[in-house]
Amino acid sequence: MMMSSLPGTHIPGYQDQASVARLSYRQLGATDMRVSSLSFGASSLGGVFRDTEDETSARLVEDVVKKGINYIDTAPWYGQGRSERVLGRALKNIPRKAFYLATKVGRYEQEVGNMFDFTREQTARSVEQSLERLGVEYIDLIQVHDVEFCHDLRQLTDFTLPALLEMKAQGKVRYIGLTGYSLDTITRLVELLPPGTVDCVLTYCRSTLIDQTLLGPALSFFKSRDIGVINASPVSMGLLSTRGPPSWHPATPNIIKASAEAAAWCQEQGHDITDISVLWSLAMEQIPTTLISTANPVNMARNIELAQTRITEEQQKLVVEVMDKFFRPLAQVHWENLEVNKYWQEMAAAGLSQNSDL
Secondary structure (H helix, E strand, O other): OOHHHOOOOOOOOOOOHHHHHHOOEEEOOOOOOEEEOEEEEHHHHHOOOOOOOHHHHHHHHHHHHHOOOOEEEOOOOOOOOHHHHHHHHHHOOOOHHHOEEEEEEOEOOOOHHHOEOOOHHHHHHHHHHHHHHHOOOOEEEEEEOOHHHOOOHHHHHHHHHHHHHHHHHOOOEEEEEEEEOOHHHHHHHHHHOOOOOOOEEEEEOOOOOOOOHHHOHHHHHHHHOOOEEEEEOOOOOOOOOOOOOOOOOOOOHHHHHHHHHHHHHHHHOOOOHHHHHHHHHHOOOOOOEEEEOOOOHHHHHHHHHHHOOOOOHHHHHHHHHHHHHHHOOOOOOOOOOHHHHHHHHHHHHOOOOOOOOO
16 A cells, blocks of 8 residues: 555554555545544443453553554543543553544433533533543544433524534634434434534444444435534444343344344354444445444454455345344334433433523
8 A cells, every 4th residue: 555545644653554554544524534444432441331441441542543543432421531531541642643533522420410411611611621631632523412312402503512613713623523323313403503513423323234224315414515424333332242232222122132133143154243243334435434432452453353354245145134134124223212212201200401501
């Protein structure tokens, strides 16, 4: 590979050039970020999936960047600041030019009453706190976290996003994004905002063997507006694995059952459903990057290895069989609104309301 085709984040002598050259890099919307097709989700550094050791996690981040992964995503919500703190510990040893950094505002604490706060004041405070925890002077992409949980989209259009635009004008953030599971809410919000306000969107579990909703009209909608698309969790937060999902997974019992059956069937065919799932998602060239989170060095090394290969004809055939056999027969392949409804039910039961500028 010629040096000119290496990403702008490549630093000769720091990264493993051979590893970088084997990865694919794609333009993220209209931004100046050319990102690795596989990106690193730092939620795992907050111990959200299993117990982790901070020093091991910090070394993992350094190794990931040296191998060419140049996009890192985190949030205050992940471990209630722990992910950002551990990431900041790692970033001290990494040249700032070597990575693009994304974090979020809006979702914070585990207690239902303090979980979300989209107010202008808290939004500005959150950016400053993230900058401090991460130990950086600027954040490449600041995202509004899980927009479908906001009590009123006017709160986001009139207060949250204007606060982020102020941070952008101050040079503290470079680009602005939205995240969420509900593609409908994200698209409605984009339509309410002036063109160019949103640079990127991140959605999760929507381009997988289970659910391909992202690949429909939503993707065309975002591309028509030069909005970069980030696809998170190609294994559908653990559904597409032999270990199975964590206990908190919001999927319905029929989806969990079908996923377990699909994983077992793939094993019988001599394949790991996780590998197949990751390869299939990474092959979607219309999606700039797919975000994967793990604090396990062995698993992350395997993911990078997968990103440096191509899905085979045999594996592609297996994908079609898995979809046809286990997921297409399902009446519903998503858990849209289940978490949102549960959140508002708990808020109502406690007699609480979200903080608001309205």
